[in-house]
Amino acid sequence: MAFLLASLVPAIALTFLAFVKTQQAMQAEIEQTLLVQAATVSADIDKMLFERFQNAITWSHLEVMQDIYVKDIDKRLSAFLTELKTGYQNVYRNLYCTDMSGMIVASNKAAAIGTIPVAQQPWLHATLPGGRVVLDVPDGSTMNIRSSIPSKFGSGNLGELVLSFDWTQIFQILDQAAKDGRMVAIMDHNGKVIAASRELRQQGFLMSKKFLPWLSNIPKSGVEIVDGSPLHTSRVIIGFDRSHGYENFSGLDWTTIVIQPLDQALQPIHRLAIIFLGFLLATIVIATWISLWVANNIARPIVALTAFTRRFINEKSLPPSPPVSSGEVGELTTTFVQMVEDLDQSRQHLVRASRFAVMGEMAAVMAHEIRTPLGILRSSSQMLKREPNISDEARELIGFIESETDRLNRLVSTMLDGTRPRLPSFQLTNVHTQIHNCILMLAAQTQTKMIQVEESLQSSDPYCECDAEQMTQVFLNLLMNALQVLPEHGKITVTSRSETEKIIIEIADNGPGIAKEERDKIFDSFFHKREGGIGLGLAVVQQIVSAHGGDITVSESRWGGALFRISIPRKLSEQS
CATH class of the missing domain: 3.30.450.20 (PAS domain)
Incomplete structure (x- = not known):
């Protein structure tokens, strides 16, 4: 919501400010248009009237106007007025001259000569450098423009020149x-x-x-x-x-x-308002969509990371990793998940170490308490065996006692080795050679069950710093486990490959495999599914691999059996 507001408030403010500024500019343009139009019309009319007034003054001073004195006997003045009317087309309705009595003595209309027009009250007058004109009130279609005709035969005026200006021109x-x-x-x-x-x-x-x-x-x-x-x-x-x-x-x-x-x-401003409103709505929709998209891309990984952390805390086990997004949030998710995985691994190591510590103490006590009577039993059986008169059946029973005491003694030794392994002695070792030797050691067992063992050792650099004896124990344990669960004609593959500063070894079989719900427990001490096992072999394997700074995981092979993947760093001497 905060991101959405942060996006919308500036957008709304900018849109509103842009609308206000545009509205002011458009209103100013409208006002300026009206003002310019009024000034243009006013100037056009002033120019037109100036030309009409100038016509009246100029024509009234022409020599032909003096024919009024003789009543335009030869109609020369009327002919002149007719020519003017024709030349100016529709500018003037009528052109005529009156004498001092007001009678028309010359006109472009012959019928008007000798008549007296209806007297009109003067309305306005205009003075130009050449003379003065008088205007009658417009009657809706014409406006009379009057200019006095000065007499050249004496002082005073002979009459007036009247121009009936076509007012419809205005x-x-x-x-x-x-x-x-x-x-x-x-x-x-x-x-x-x-x-x-x-x-x-x-x-x-x-x-x-x-x-x-x-x-x-x-x-x-x-x-x-x-x-x-x-x-x-x-x-x-x-x-x-x-x-x-x-x-x-x-x-x-x-x-x-x-x-x-x-x-x-x-109206243009109203249309502009609608456009800006549409733009604002589009901006809101786009900003909302972008905000929700961005918030979702930020919040969804955070929510997933929170759920991942909560499950880890509540279930005390590592849940599936949340999906990783791009950018800083994705980097945060990756780093946090790695930290949780490291914490879980450290917790598992701590739990395992605690178990082994308890088991070590118990094994030491049990070894001391068990080996003492076992030693007495073995010594007694050996003494009985030297008796000359002992029967064959007794000798057989004595053999059983000796073999079982030896088996119990080996079991105690195995428990001690599993609970208190020695620290590894790191030396540069060819891992491929170790694997090959282990396969040769088990050749008799594989031939007995007719099991096929394939080597596909592809690592470009098979050398790493490790304890050769302990790594041999790891490979033997894994191979022997596979041999014990495989039926006749089974199959085992051993592969290797190189990764950055690591060598990866995979041992896979086509046996019954390990159920998903048991894979997290398979490396726990005393967890076993095979009859006769005690559940220490894989626990010892994991402990050895961890002591080498490596990691071992179990999954399903491509045939449906078990797949053990071991990752060992090439150099760990200084860290160890």
Whole structure:
């Protein structure tokens, strides 16, 4: 759990921090986009109006405009206005000139000549270096731009040049800017919406002051989040920019606003939040999986090692080794198991040494107490044997007494040798020669039972420092045990091989073998399964091998019989 938390907490913190930073960056980008769009639309409209105003002032000062003085008798001025209308295509709806009485004296529309247009209240005026223009209130489709025509025949003015500017040109600019759910509007200095994109026009915002509260006490340009109740929504984000003018034109103090519902504007951030949430969940799943995998790979070997130790403590015997993993935990497991095995081996040696010590004392006492009467029996039998008048039957009985006393005496000697073996005398010895000699010693017995003995001595270096006499006793004991349990035509193999600083000898047979439950006891003193045995032979063998710093184990041969494996170090003189 601690490892999992250590993995998840930094991942969650980093993901949250990344989301916050990304959210801030995206919101700043959205705000910057709205602001730039508002400034761009405002600049485009200022440029367009500047060009229209410049047209009005320039054309009003042309010489052809003086034809108003003669009522445009030859229609030269009307023809000129028609050419302008055609050249500018849809920029202007109508071009006409009026005299001082307000009557149209020249127009691109012949039917309008001689009429008096409906008087409109001046709305705004704009001053340029070349003159001044007056603007009428837009009627939704046109906005009249008026420029006075100065008289060259005297002081004063001859009349006015009126350009009916197609106001839908402004609508087209706003409609093009109104994309991705955004709406665009232009407000005059009084807060009235004088132009708007299609959605706002359809909702009736044109010529209204519903957006006036948004522009109260705000700077000339910027971005604000405001109440969206005029648009029947909760909150909106607006980018606004007040007219900066164009070249020598100072502007009309109009404000362009780009409107977007806040929820819609923040949709990319919401999508980002979902992406980050998915990323966080994926991170949690991956981190959890990795943590559980790592914890399992660490905890499972530790749990197995703990169970191994607990069984060793409770059962007082070495249980099967736990599986070894890789890395430091595997190295710890291997080292700990080796330590436990060494402890178990030391315990077994200590128990065995204690047994042999007790047995040695008992054997010494028994040898003293038994040999004394055995000696008396043997002396008495020898004396009786010298009697001249003894019968043949008596002599036979006396022979039985002598043979049995000799057998008992040898048994006592065997017990003494098994319980108090002498220390080995180490000399460099050819183990292969020792094995071969032992096989030759038992040749008569193997021939009697027609048992096949095979030698496969493959060790590249058969020499090691050992006690030749004691090692001969080891090999003879193992070979004789095999001979005693094998039936006729049995088989024994003796092999050797080299390992690092060791020589390995294996003696295998095809006899009945040793049951698994008896293999741990086979080297205990007085444990035997063969009739007539006393259970000291293998105990002596193990003691000799241990005295040489080696190890002996028993397992099953490939034929199902017994397999004894002896491991002897090549050099042990200094350690001994």
